[in-house]
Amino acid sequence: MNASSAMKKISYKNKIISRVGKFNKKHKALAVFGMGYAVLAICIYNFLFYFYSNVKRFTCLACILLFFVSSSSFSHPTMSLNISFASNIIEENISADDVTTLSETEIAQSDAELAVSKDVDSAIIEEALQSENPDVAEAEHLNPDKQASLTDILETVPDEEISMEDDSAKTSSSEQEVSFSKKDWSLILVNKQHPIPDDYTFPLGTIRGSMRCDERIIAPLLEMMRAAEREGVSLIICSPYRDKDRQTMLFDNKINRYMDAGMSYMDSYKLASQAVTVPGSSEHQIGLAIDIITDGYSSLDEGFGKTAAGKWLANNSYKYGFILRYPQGKEEITSIEFEPWHFRYVGVDAATFMVQNDICLEELWSYYLQ
Numbered sequence: 001m002n003a004s005s006a007m008k009k010i011s012y013k014n015k016i017i018s019r020v021g022k023f024n025k026k027h028k029a030l031a032v033f034g035m036g037y038a039v040l041a042i043c044i045y046n047f048l049f050y051f052y053s054n055v056k057r058f059t060c061l062a063c064i065l066l067f068f069v070s071s072s073s074f075s076h077p078t079m080s081l082n083i084s085f086a087s088n089i090i091e092e093n094i095s096a097d098d099v100t101t102l103s104e105t106e107i108a109q110s111d112a113e114l115a116v117s118k119d120v121d122s123a124i125i126e127e128a129l130q131s132e133n134p135d136v137a138e139a140e141h142l143n144p145d146k147q148a149s150l151t152d153i154l155e156t157v158p159d160e161e162i163s164m165e166d167d168s169a170k171t172s173s174s175e176q177e178v179s180f181s182k183k184d185w186s187l188i189l190v191n192k193q194h195p196i197p198d199d200y201t202f203p204l205g206t207i208r209g210s211m212r213c214d215e216r217i218i219a220p221l222l223e224m225m226r227a228a229e230r231e232g233v234s235l236i237i238c239s240p241y242r243d244k245d246r247q248t249m250l251f252d253n254k255i256n257r258y259m260d261a262g263m264s265y266m267d268s269y270k271l272a273s274q275a276v277t278v279p280g281s282s283e284h285q286i287g288l289a290i291d292i293i294t295d296g297y298s299s300l301d302e303g304f305g306k307t308a309a310g311k312w313l314a315n316n317s318y319k320y321g322f323i324l325r326y327p328q329g330k331e332e333i334t335s336i337e338f339e340p341w342h343f344r345y346v347g348v349d350a351a352t353f354m355v356q357n358d359i360c361l362e363e364l365w366s367y368y369l370q
């Protein structure tokens, strides 16, 4: 503090004291108020004077305070969340007055949240699995143009041609020793782990209209259908060969549908692969698989297994070289649910061997194929 400031301070003090002294002389009864006024005025003056003489120091302090206030305002949302969370706990704690009750409440709340998200997921999954199964890409099996009864097929394929091939197939199978090779075209394994080789080719034959399959299985297929008809069982072929473009299109459509519903690509892919066979891993693409329905039952579901046709096929298809490809009880090996309508040609010898030993194609490959 310099000399002039000190002088100002003293003269102000003296001014106040002399003014209060005069006041007190005039109004003796109010002397207390006069004294109070003097003390207050001197204190305020001193405070302001101190603030004025240290203005640099206080400016600095104000800047530091301002910095902290502004920086804390950026983290305000987080802070406020933490604060509200903490205050909630405190409130509940006080109201419940019991820590155990509080944690149970919290668990119940988090469970409720989980249950909600689970409900959403399972609803989508359920919808995916119920609406379609890996084998039924679209409701094409309901289209009469995509179905073929024995009569329909005989209109397309000349009868003599079939019986000739039929005889030759029978002769070769009865003479053959029971030994299987991985190179046998009819034993090719196609699943998610064994995609169709890029260079795989086969002769494509026509069943009816646009319905196609491997030409080599048409004869045994007709033989099986004839045998069933003789026993009063109607078999109707649907969804035989499906080309890669079509399978890819169906699969991509499924993915897009799930992605439109807000799912990630990975989740959509996973879910789509449960609903439609991943392109390159469907037996329908190699023309050796056929789906079969019957008069009065055109759903591709487990119920088909209980129809006369389903039962007949389960008991007799092997005699014609066809196996129920995804049997009940082998789901963990095939990775595909029971499909009583999906039949795969493997040849009479392999089919008979598989039925006798109760094994699926994956097991034949693992234990018996060279």
Ligand SMILES: [Zn+2]
Binding pocket: 135, 239, 284, 289, 290, 291, 341, 342, 343
């Ligand atoms: Zn199928």
